[in-house]
Amino acid sequence: MNIALLLEMAADAAPDRIGLVCDGKRWTYGDLLSAARGAFELIQESGAEYVALLDESSEAAVIALFGAALAGVPYCPLNYRLPDADLAALLDRIAPALVVGDEERVERIAGEQGHTVYARELFTLKTQEVWPADDEREYDPGQGIAVQLFTSGTTAAPKAAILRHSNLLGYILGSVEFGAAEESDAALVSVPPYHIAGISALMSSIYANRKIVMLPSFSPEGWLDLVAQEQVSNAFVVPTMLSRIIEAIDKGHAADLGSLRAVAYGGGKMPLEIIHRALDLFPQASFTNAYGLTETSSTIALLGPEEHRAAHASDDPRVRARLSSVGVPLPTVEIEIRDEEGRVCGPNEPGEIYVRGDQVSGEYKEKSALTADGWFPTRDAGYLDEDGYLFLSGRADDVIVRGGENMSPGEIEDVLLTHPAISDVAAVGIPSVEWGEAVGVAVVTREGHQPPSEAELKDLVRGRLRSSRVPEKILFTSELPYNEMGKLLRRKVKEVLAE
Known part of the structure; x- marks a missing residue:
């Protein structure tokens, strides 16, 4: 089986149902399947061995994903936020590819690698032109590699994680009921297209026949307005997004959120204060915490x-x-x-x-x-x-090893977060001559509060945990470093604390 089956089933069951909304443009499931078949033609003509997306979320992400599946080549969305040198190295590893997105950048940093490059608008236009509506030609999409995602490469060169059609279908068919969505259901997708959460959100909604509403570039105000405008029923957010959404509401940004029935979150640790506040703010919504990895589809x-x-x-x-x-x-x-x-x-x-x-x-x-x-x-x-x-x-x-004793950063962070003046905290291991590693913490003070003293924080940890967990070094900072998926970048905290 091939993941293209998901879109084919949706288009066969409800060809005229709206399947995607992005920047005001609407696509039916029939439109999306026709465009994916057009993408298949472009991929075949190019001789590409991969299909890469170098762009924000848009209809091109859906068309490229399923077009690649029909053509039997891996879909490889790339992180457009990477520096030029890192991105050029990844592009070289998938050459020759059909690349959709930032045409100027690809030509500038990887012009000699043999890629076929389409700007988003031209790609979507061509995919609608090359496949006649009444064409029923046969093709053999294959059942091998569906998606290749590069890891973040924080400690070494990025690895190429492989997801086969059988892996992705194992997840979708085991967790989603086909055609279960009402025609009024709408899922807001605001996570980056190069993350597994973004890919699985597309496949899940398509298999359920749910309308996908895309927010290419996240802002809390834009998210709230789009929920109201498109009567969004389902949404997935990462912890930092939910925190910013709540902050925007608390500052008075008004939006009708009565349609919102289900909110899923994941990608990083959710502060307890934030989820308690969200449960109060959205009493009509069902909340789900989802844990997974790229390698687990x-x-x-x-x-x-x-x-x-x-x-x-x-x-x-x-x-x-x-x-x-x-x-x-x-x-x-x-x-x-x-x-x-x-x-x-x-x-x-x-x-x-x-x-x-x-x-x-x-x-x-x-x-x-x-x-x-x-x-x-x-x-x-x-x-x-x-x-x-x-x-x-x-x-x-990330485990801190102090004198041979393993300590979880999370248990130290959870204790410090009980202090009313602390809004965020990160515990990491720092070099220690005596112990090998000691505990260092970076602390963000809540707006309107005075920073607590170091002695107060040390006493707080000592009173709840063993004395070995007491921080040796405490740094007060305005914010902690997170990536776009809400994951704390502990290596950067370590670098600052170790200086």
């Missing part, structure tokens, strides 16, 4: 709407703590926690998260990361509680 664990509301309203500390979790594994995957020796950990024992299932690729162009029996080591640290809820502690590489 998106979501592998969910904290559902009923669990959110129960935890929000509960006085039971154990139930209330579930808002800090990412919920329970999907029925289609297995999750284990393993220690450094590979032993499977019991309830509440911290270790590395391993996952197995049909949607799990765990494959890179360079090599496979799967174990012999199909388990993928995520490099995320966490634990499962006695009720099966998964709690994240950060990346396994």
Whole structure:
């Protein structure tokens, strides 16, 4: 099977239903399938071995994704925010490609690599011209690699994560009901097109026959206005987006959000204060916390709407703590926690998260990361509680090792965030002659509050945790560094604290 089947089924079931809205232009499912078939023709003519997108979210993302699937070549959206040298190196690794997007930039930094380049507008125009509406020609799309995504490459050269058609279909068919959406349903997509969350959002909505509403460049005001304008029913946000949306509402930006029924979030740690505030602000909305990775074709664990509301309203500390979790594994995957020796950990024992299932690729162009029996080591640290809820502690590489004792940055951050004057905090390991590593923290003070003293913060940690967790160095800063998906860039915090 090929992911193109998702769009073909949607267009066959509801060809005249609006499938996509972007910058005021509307596309039916029939339009999208016809354009994807046109893209197939362009790809075949170009001789390209990849289809790359170097652009913000637009209809071109949908057309290129499914056009590549029909042509049997990998779809490879690229991070347009990368510096020229890094982007040129990635383009060279996928040459020759059909590249959609920033034509001038590709020609300038990779003009000798043999790419076929189309500006977005020309690409979408041509895809609508080359496939006659009554043409029923046959094609063999293949079942190999559907998507190739480059990792962030924060510690080494970016790896090329491989997602096969079977992986992506394993996720979609196991978690989405075909044609389940009402014609009035609309999903707002505001995450970047080069992230797995953006790709899975497109496929999920298309298979459900839900209208996709795209916000190419996120702003909280633009997000709120688009929800009202298009009567959005479903949305996915990262924690920093939700925080900014709430801030805009609190500052008086008015919008009719009565249509919003479901909000999913993920991509980074959600501060408890933010999700509690969101549950109060949107009493009609069902909230879902989704945890997944590129290598797992998106979501592998969910904290559902009923669990959110129960935890929000509960006085039971154990139930209330579930808002800090990412919920329970999907029925289609297995999750284990393993220690450094590979032993499977019991309830509440911290270790590395391993996952197995049909949607799990765990494959890179360079090599496979799967174990012999199909388990993928995520490099995320966490634990499962006695009720099966998964709690994240950060990346396994982020663990602070002080004198041979492993410490989770998350437990230190959670304690410091209970201080009323602190809005954000990051705990990292810093070099220590005596201990190898010690705890350093960067702290953001809440607007309108005086910064607490270092002694006060140290006493707070000492009173809740073991003395080894007490920060040796504390830095007050105006903001912490995050990427566009809301992930904290701990390496940058380490660099500042280590100076």
